Amino acid sequence: MAKELIADFSLGLINRTGAYYICRDIIEECADLFSDVYCWRLNNSYASNDLARKISGRLMMLEYRLLGGGEIFQIKASRNADGARTVFMDPLYVLRSPLTSQDVVLCHDVGPITHSDLFDEGTVALYRGAYNKIQSAAPGIICVSRTTADAFQNIYGDAFRFIEVITLYPRPTPSSLATEKPETVTKPFLLSVGALEKRKNYDRTIAAFYEAGLSDDYELVICGPRGNSAEAVEEAVCDKPEVRLLGRVSDAELGWLYENAHAFVLPSLLEGFGVPVIEAAQQGLVCIVSEKSAQSEAINENAILVDPTDIASIAKGMRRALALSETDKQRFIDGAKNYAAQITRDRFVREWRALLTREIESPSPRPAALQTTAPVQAIYESSS
Missing domain, CATH: 3.40.50.2000 (Glycogen Phosphorylase B;)
Incomplete structure (x- = not known):
């Protein structure tokens, strides 16, 4: 029986770095595969309205810092649907939501754990709690690079429903754009x-x-x-x-x-x-x-x-x-x-669509060992 997929795009309320854009691409290009997309306790429209996003993002982080991983007032929203699975676009956001082995978590890096000195204590504490919850629930894990996957496994092992790598891609840059020299640059x-x-x-x-x-x-x-x-x-x-x-x-x-x-x-x-x-x-x-x-x-x-x-x-x-x-x-x-030229946006979207389709159509768990989608695996083999 097909399972519903829901996307947690809470990331979109506070993040406008590369992580935001690649997650937005997943949601937009695979929109037909998601029955719902939400940001924290709100619908996805708040991520595109700048003022609403900033206000909502501050309120969301206040809740996270006050309640952490506690079960009180957890976000359930439309996720009560029978058999629904959630795709979390960042590990942090599992803290305020139910999490099971049937969910999927996108892992950009494990920096707050491996490089805690680069982050404030509050951020480190929140991510540590999130990753501990992930380790306990053992959902499916998608990593953006093999480096990230290796770092994740070195800390948390491989006892997860699956761990896979879907490599990111460089965004295209328009060649016809008129350029402008910054005034303060004066030398090579x-x-x-x-x-x-x-x-x-x-x-x-x-x-x-x-x-x-x-x-x-x-x-x-x-x-x-x-x-x-x-x-x-x-x-x-x-x-x-x-x-x-x-x-x-x-x-x-x-x-x-x-x-x-x-x-x-x-x-x-x-x-x-x-x-x-x-x-x-x-x-x-x-x-x-x-x-x-x-x-x-x-x-x-x-x-x-x-x-x-x-x-x-x-x-x-x-x-x-x-x-x-x-x-x-x-x-x-x-x-x-x-x-x-090999790690294109089209390849990225295609691999995400294949993974999400598999999640919808197949309720059976997958082996815990690291798996890498075939096109990317071929790239690694050809470059070794």
């Missing part, structure tokens, strides 16, 4: 794009830029919205005029930055997948990213790989990127582009 530059968060490792990136001896001839341009490390980054660059902290930029300005940068540098401490590095490579930039990470997986190691905890290693990577011959530079770029 290295580019870093991402929110001002601790996990983006900007303190070491800035230190490495100076250790590499690049400040006479180059600038380091950082653009992205404010995050939990904004004040620290702003303080770090207040006496460093060669570091251009642009904040959030327009699409036209970002297009110009991609077109004119000499390299892309983002040796992140934590990523669930690493979409920004693929997008930079598609714009023709050699990328300097963290070794043995979701970033290096996302670009299939067609980048200069560095130790993100070692300033000297990052500095060496910067110097190497700027010294590459045109042939070596093109080798990195072509390799990254060829890999990105």
Whole structure:
């Protein structure tokens, strides 16, 4: 007998990063497979109304911090339907809802557990409670990268209904968009794009830029919205005029930055997948990213790989990127582009549709061992 599928898109009330857009794509492209989509205690329309979203998001997080995983006032909504399964678009939101082995949870990363120093104590406590609940219920788990799946299994084991990997994809960038030069950029530059968060490792990136001896001839341009490390980054660059902290930029300005940068540098401490590095490579930039990470997986190691905890290693990577011959530079770029051509949005949607259809049509549990959808498995085998 077919089972109903319901999507918990509570993520959409507080998140406008890459996770939001990929979850929105799943919901929109697979709309015919969901009988209901809700955000916290509200319907999905609140995620698209900016004012309602912000107010609802604050109220939701207040409830989470006050009640945590307690059973009082849990969210049941339309999930009382017989045999209904819920697809949670982020692990956090299982805390305030019933959770069974027949549900599905999308795991972007396990950063609050593995890198708790990068998050505030409240966030760590909430995610720890959510993951403990997930471990106890043993639902189906979808991870956005093999790196994330490995990290999840190392902590919580594999005793789940299933654990699968559906790799993310780089968003297409319009080539016809008119570009605009940011006024404050005056010299050749290295580019870093991402929110001002601790996990983006900007303190070491800035230190490495100076250790590499690049400040006479180059600038380091950082653009992205404010995050939990904004004040620290702003303080770090207040006496460093060669570091251009642009904040959030327009699409036209970002297009110009991609077109004119000499390299892309983002040796992140934590990523669930690493979409920004693929997008930079598609714009023709050699990328300097963290070794043995979701970033290096996302670009299939067609980048200069560095130790993100070692300033000297990052500095060496910067110097190497700027010294590459045109042939070596093109080798990195072509390799990254060829890999990105395999992990497309169409492939992503197709694999999600296959998984959701299977969930609707087949009520029987699946083996707990890690499984990866066939097209992505082929990519890993071809690149090994």
